[in-house]
Amino acid sequence: MQQLGNTNYGSTMNTQPLNDQLIAGDLLSSVKAGIKATAAALTETATPEVRRTLEQQLQQGLNFHQQLTNFMMQKGWYKPYDVQAMIQGDLQQTQQIHQQLGESMQYHQQFGSSYTQPQYGQTQYIQQQYRQ
Amino acid sequence: MHNSHLAPHEMLDLHELIGMKNVRAAKSAAMMNMVTDPQLRNFLQQEVQTATQHAHQIQSLLSGVTTGGRY
Structure with missing residues (x-):
């Protein structure tokens, strides 16, 4: 690379x-x-x-x-007068951002759902109670 | 100001512009809390002020439209 x-x-x-x-x-x-x-x-x-x-x-x-x-x-x-540096910066930025986003999305998939799931279950439970 | 009678296509353009200005003012204000560089914060602040001013100017151009527009 x-x-x-x-x-x-x-x-x-x-x-x-x-x-x-x-x-x-x-x-x-x-x-x-x-x-x-x-x-x-x-x-x-x-x-x-x-x-x-x-x-x-x-x-x-x-x-x-x-x-x-x-x-x-x-x-x-x-850097409008140094196109090569600007493209290099674009590539660097692209790599950096999507790596960070990838990690962050992975975190949300792993921990985000387990955190929100009980709340959702609770809401359903409350809704069931309310219906009865 | 109040003798302005806008053409329909002018209203559409102004509608588009005022939407942009509103989003930009709100977005720049939100981003002021995220930046570390004081100069960049000044730029965002300037942007909030300018976009707000522009939105108000367009607002007064459009203000006759909802009340009939023929003044």
């Missing part, structure tokens, strides 16, 4: 399933989706008041996107 330790992409990744890098990435994709939806709505606008509001919101979204992108580049979470 490829050695992944030679890049600091994702170096702040901790063992939390939802860490700072993922939350920043989620925020970035929300902002991008918002910009595109606002721009799409603008191209369908006829009412001046709607146009003014959406133009202003679009500009605010674009400014926020720029700030957030700069921040993520400083953090090393986003």
Whole structure:
């Protein structure tokens, strides 16, 4: 397997399933989706008041996107000028997340059901009592 | 504001946008408690404020619709 330790992409990744890098990435994709939806709505606008509001919101979204992108580049979470490092980071992140999710799902299958099962049984018992 | 008479397709677009803004405000607020980086927390806070502001702006654009819209 490829050695992944030679890049600091994702170096702040901790063992939390939802860490700072993922939350920043989620925020970035929300902002991008918002910009595109606002721009799409603008191209369908006829009412001046709607146009003014959406133009202003679009500009605010674009400014926020720029700030957030700069921040993520400083953090090393986003490397638009080093595609190889970015793909390597993607692969690393994919491996890490799905390994964590696999372990977590296994835990829920093993221990989650045995914890919830008695409660469910109890509810059924209470329902039976209630029917009688 | 109150002389705005929205076209049906504008209402649909605004409906879509206000839904996005609401989800984003709520989601960013929830995520503020999960992050460790103070700068990222500031970004999330800014996002909560902006999304809330945008939702209110769209709300006032749509507010005439439910009461007939012809002002």
